[in-house]
Amino acid sequence: MQLSGKWKILSWTGALVVLLIMPLFLGKYSVFLLSLLAIYALVSLGLNLLMGYTGQIAAGHAGFLAIGAYVTAIFTANFEWLPCPVTLLLAGTISGIIGFLLGIPILRLKGFYIAMATLAFGVVVSEIILQWSSLTGGDDGFSVPAARIGGFVFDSDFKLFYLIIPVTIIMTLLAKNLVNGYIGRAFIALRESEIAAQTIGVDLAKYKTIAFAISAFYTGVAGGLFAYLITYLSPDAFTIELSIDFIAMIVIGGMGSILGSIIGAVILTGMQQMLAGLLDLQVLIFGLSLIIFMIFMPKGIVGMLSDLRERFS
Amino acid sequence: MLLQVIFSGLATGSIYALVALGLSLIYNTTEHVNFAQGEMSMVSAFVGFTFFNMLGLSLPIAILLTLLISALLGIITERLVIRPAMRAPHFNIFIITIGVSIVMKSLSGFIWSHNDYPYPSIFPDETISIGSATIDLIGLGNIGATVLLMVILYAFFKYTRYGTAMRAVSESQNAALLMGVNVKQSFAVTWAISFVVAAVAGILMAPVVFLSTHMGIVVINGFAAAILGGWGSIPGAIIGGMLLGVIDNVAPLYLPSQIKNVVPFAVIFIVLVIRPKGIMGMERFTRV
Numbered sequence: 102m103q104l105s106g107k108w109k110i111l112s113w114t115g116a117l118v119v120l121l122i123m124p125l126f127l128g129k130y131s132v133f134l135l136s137l138l139a140i141y142a143l144v145s146l147g148l149n150l151l152m153g154y155t156g157q158i159a160a161g162h163a164g165f166l167a168i169g170a171y172v173t174a175i176f177t178a179n180f181e182w183l184p185c186p187v188t189l190l191l192a193g194t195i196s197g198i199i200g201f202l203l204g205i206p207i208l209r210l211k212g213f214y215i216a217m218a219t220l221a222f223g224v225v226v227s228e229i230i231l232q233w234s235s236l237t238g239g240d241d242g243f244s245v246p247a248a249r250i251g252g253f254v255f256d257s258d259f260k261l262f263y264l265i266i267p268v269t270i271i272m273t274l275l276a277k278n279l280v281n282g283y284i285g286r287a288f289i290a291l292r293e294s295e296i297a298a299q300t301i302g303v304d305l306a307k308y309k310t311i312a313f314a315i316s317a318f319y320t321g322v323a324g325g326l327f328a329y330l331i332t333y334l335s336p337d338a339f340t341i342e343l344s345i346d347f348i349a350m351i352v353i354g355g356m357g358s359i360l361g362s363i364i365g366a367v368i369l370t371g372m373q374q375m376l377a378g379l380l381d382l383q384v385l386i387f388g389l390s391l392i393i394f395m396i397f398m399p400k401g402i403v404g405m406l407s408d409l410r411e412r413f414s
Numbered sequence: 415m416l417l418q419v420i421f422s423g424l425a426t427g428s429i430y431a432l433v434a435l436g437l438s439l440i441y442n443t444t445e446h447v448n449f450a451q452g453e454m455s456m457v458s459a460f461v462g463f464t465f466f467n468m469l470g471l472s473l474p475i476a477i478l479l480t481l482l483i484s485a486l487l488g489i490i491t492e493r494l495v496i497r498p499a500m501r502a503p504h505f506n507i508f509i510i511t512i513g514v515s516i517v518m519k520s521l522s523g524f525i526w527s528h529n530d531y532p533y534p535s536i537f538p539d540e541t542i543s544i545g546s547a548t549i550d551l552i553g554l555g556n557i558g559a560t561v562l563l564m565v566i567l568y569a570f571f572k573y574t575r576y577g578t579a580m581r582a583v584s585e586s587q588n589a590a591l592l593m594g595v596n597v598k599q600s601f602a603v604t605w606a607i608s609f610v611v612a613a614v615a616g617i618l619m620a621p622v623v624f625l626s627t628h629m630g631i632v633v634i635n636g637f638a639a640a641i642l643g644g645w646g647s648i649p650g651a652i653i654g655g656m657l658l659g660v661i662d663n664v665a666p667l668y669l670p671s672q673i674k675n676v677v678p679f680a681v682i683f684i685v686l687v688i689r690p691k692g693i694m695g696m697e698r699f700t701r702v
Contacts, residue, residue, distance in 0.1 A: 206687040213447040218686045221679035381523045388516030395510045
C-alpha cells in the first residue's frame, strides 16, 4: 500500500490528532501506560541507534536511564524555577557526555567486549547511585517533585501525557532524519564492516563515539521523563535485567528500524501489563522470544513484515 | 590474617576459574560467547539437589548422575539453539545465549522456586589449622577438585581423538573440516564438556553460597576472570579466576566493605580500558 504525499501527510496528522485526544476517553491508568510506552520507545530508539544501526552490543542502558532519571530528579528538587524542558535537556546532555566518555575507551574494544564493558558500566552506575547517598538518597530512594514550566505544574498523569508524547514525537522525527542522513549512513557502514567503512572515509572513532553519545542522550531524556512519571526513584530499579529487557525490546521489534523500536516498546509494555503478576512467565516469554527471533527472524517483527510484503507483491 | 584471606580468595577463585574455563572452552572451539554459563551451573546444581534431596540417592551417585545429565543438557542446548544459528553472526549467538540464560533461570524458578536451599558439600565441614591460619576443608577441597578437573581436561585435549579434533577446530574450522574433522560433532562435544565443567562449578559453589536460582550471576565473575586472565586462554582463565578470587576477598580489607559487589565489574572495566588482552591473552587479528 503506497500512499501519495498528500494522503501520507493527512493520515499522519489524523493519527497525531487521535493520539492527542485519546486521554480524554481513557482512564487514568491507560494514560499512564501510554506515557510509559512512549518512554520505552525513546529508550528503544536510543538503543537501536547504537545496537541496530551501529552494531555495538550495549548491555548497560539501564545505567543511562538511571543517570537521566537522577539528574532530572536532583535538578528539579534543587532548582524549582528551572522549566522542565531545560531540565530534560540537561539530563540528556549529561547522560550523552557520559556516553561519549564511555565510548572513548570502548573504541579499543570489539564485539562482545563492548557488551561486557557496557554491562559493567550499568552496574557501576547503580552502585554509585546507591553509595552517593548525600546526593541521591541512596537506599531510601528519591521522591521526584512534579515537573513545571513557570507557574504550570504537571501534577497528574493526564498533564504529564502532554509533556511526554510531544517530546517522544519530536525525538522520533529527529531520529528518523538522523538515520536517513549522513550520520545514519555512516553508522550503517560501520555496522556492516568497520574496515570497509574506514576505507571509504568514515571516521571510525568519531562516529562510534557519536553513536554512544546520541544513544545515551535519548536514554537520558527517557530517564528524565521516567522520573517525572514514576515520581519515586530507587537505585535497585535499574538492573541488568532491565538492560536486557531493552535489548529484547529492539530484537523483537526490529534492529535497525525506527518503526521496530516503537513496536518493541509496545510489546514490552503490553507484556509487562498482561503478565503483571506472573514475573517468571513474563521473563520466560522474553527469553524464548530472544532465542526464537534471533534464530528465525533476526530482523524482528519489522523485518518479518517486509519479507511478507515482498513475497506477496 | 592476610594469608587466611588469600586462602579463602583462592577457594572462591577456583570456582570463578571453572566458570571462566567453561567460557573459554566454548569460545576456543566455536568462537561463541556463552552468557548462559552461570545458569548452566545453577541448573546442574539443582539437578543434583533433586537427586539426593528429593529422590534420596547418596551424594556420590547423585553427583555422577548430575554430570551425565549435564553433558546431555549441553548436547541438547547446542542442538536446539546454537546449531540452527551456526552460520549467523556471533552477535546473534551472544543474544541467543542471553535468551538461554533467561529461560533457564525462569524455568528453574517454576520447577524449584526462587528460595535458598542449604547444599551439602562432598568435603567435610571442618577446619584445620596450619600455623596461625585456620583453613576450612571445603575451600581446600574446592581448590583440589578444580586442579583435578584441569588436569583431566588437559589430558583430554592432549591425548584423545576428540580433544585433538577440538583443538583443530579452534585453529581453523575450515581447515579442520577439510582434514575430515566433524566440526558439528566438535561443537556438540564442546558444549557437553562445558556444561559438565559448569556442573562441577555449581556443585562446588552451592555449599558456599546456598543453592538458589540467583546463583547464575556468577557468570559475571567468570567473565571478569576470563577477561583478566586473557580471553580465550585456558591458563589465563585459571590465573584470572584465582586472582579475581583473591582481589574479591582482599579488597574489602582495605576499602569500604560494599566494594565487594562491584569488584568483578570494576575489574572488567579497568582491564578492558587499560589492557583489553588481559594477562595471558594474545592479540587477535581478523582478515578482511
